[in-house]
Amino acid sequence: MPPLPDPSRHGRPGFAALFAALPVAVIVIDPDDRIAHANALAEQLLNLSERLMVGQPLDAILPPPGEGSARDGHGFAIYDTEIATARGHKIRVDFVEAQVPDHAGWRAITLHSSATSRRLGHSADRAAGARAAVGAAAMLAHEIKNPLSGIRGAAQLIGAGELTTLITTEVDRIAALIDRMQDFSDTRPLPSAPENIYPLLAHARRVALAGFARGVMVEERYDPSLPPASVNRDALLQIVINLLKNAREAVHGTRNPRIVLTTAYRHGMAVSAAPGRPRLPLPIEICVIDNGPGAPADIADHLFDPFVSGRREGQGLGLALVDKLMRDMGGIVQYAREGSPEMTVLRLLLPRAGV
Numbered sequence: 001m002p003p004l005p006d007p008s009r010h011g012r013p014g015f016a017a018l019f020a021a022l023p024v025a026v027i028v029i030d031p032d033d034r035i036a037h038a039n040a041l042a043e044q045l046l047n048l049s050e051r052l053m054v055g056q057p058l059d060a061i062l063p064p065p066g067e068g069s070a071r072d073g074h075g076f077a078i079y080d081t082e083i084a085t086a087r088g089h090k091i092r093v094d095f096v097e098a099q100v101p102d103h104a105g106w107r108a109i110t111l112h113s114s115a116t117s118r119r120l121g122h123s124a125d126r127a128a129g130a131r132a133a134v135g136a137a138a139m140l141a142h143e144i145k146n147p148l149s150g151i152r153g154a155a156q157l158i159g160a161g162e163l164t165t166l167i168t169t170e171v172d173r174i175a176a177l178i179d180r181m182q183d184f185s186d187t188r189p190l191p192s193a194p195e196n197i198y199p200l201l202a203h204a205r206r207v208a209l210a211g212f213a214r215g216v217m218v219e220e221r222y223d224p225s226l227p228p229a230s231v232n233r234d235a236l237l238q239i240v241i242n243l244l245k246n247a248r249e250a251v252h253g254t255r256n257p258r259i260v261l262t263t264a265y266r267h268g269m270a271v272s273a274a275p276g277r278p279r280l281p282l283p284i285e286i287c288v289i290d291n292g293p294g295a296p297a298d299i300a301d302h303l304f305d306p307f308v309s310g311r312r313e314g315q316g317l318g319l320a321l322v323d324k325l326m327r328d329m330g331g332i333v334q335y336a337r338e339g340s341p342e343m344t345v346l347r348l349l350l351p352r353a354g355v
């Protein structure tokens with residue numbers, strides 16, 4: 001009698017095949033806090049086979065970072081953290097733990113390599129880029145802006161004419177660019193206070209609908225129970241208006257353009273806003289979402305670096321300034337493509353007031 005065909009090869013793949021093929025390291029924990037499953041990427045990352053891990057206490061293989069846990073009924077996440085494994089070597093990962101729905105006590109842990117932290121707003125590369133922008137802004141403001149005033153004054157003395165207008169227009173354009181770059185050179189602490197974010201979001205939405213986003217739907221999807229956030233009022237307003245303006249530019253030419261403002265409370269979200277800073281809870285989430293095409297793939301991981309832009313006419317300073325202001329408030333900004341159909345998500349994560 002010939003052998004029966006293997007359904008995993010000729011039909012729908014089973015759990016084992018799907019679990020092994022996941023493009024992220026995953027460990028499944030049973031109610032006794034022991035490892036029940038580990039996929040191929042988890043084996044590779046931890047340098048241990050699934051056979052050796054199954055049945056072992058989680059702490060003996062991968063001591064969870066921080067104080068949190070998904071066993072309290074909520075998710076738990078720590079980004080860009082260093083963990084010492086059972087074999088003694090250290091790995092830098094994004095550690096995300098979540099309960100398995102309808103299976104009490106079962107949890108799934110995903111381990112993302114540190115490369116994904118580039119998108120979270122607190123990588124060393126991004127901080128170095130911000131420092132470089134500060135130095136460049138200070139230098140340019142000193143070396144260029146003062147001579148520009150002299151050039152403009154000399155052009156006006158020449159008298160009216162097409163060439164004079166061209167000179168003064170270009171000088172004003174360069175001076176405006178320098179003014180924007182000077183925003184990076186302000187290293188003073190950004191004072192924060194408890195704020196109800198909804199009046200700020202409402203004001204930013206009104207500004208958008210009255211001007212640059214006129215004629216585009218700006219939908220609101222809010223969690224009405226959010227507590228006050230610890231923010232700088234003016235900085236947060238500037239950030240949201242900037243992101244709404246970017247969203248409007250992103251949907252230009254898109255059929256049925258849409259922009260969505262959302263808020264949510266993310267339990268267990270704890271990250272460091274910058275290298276060397278302590279990890280703090282950042283549970284308050286604000287998202288600006290649009291149905292535009294998103295950033296080109298080759299710059300997506302560097303979208304918040306100074307002078308990086310997906311638009312030919314862009315200067316690459318808007319999102320870099322958003323990143324700086326968010327870090328100055330102790331928060332982070334993320335970029336992602338999510339949903340079906342995919343939409344662009346700019347996610348702000350902020351500290352809760354009084355924590």
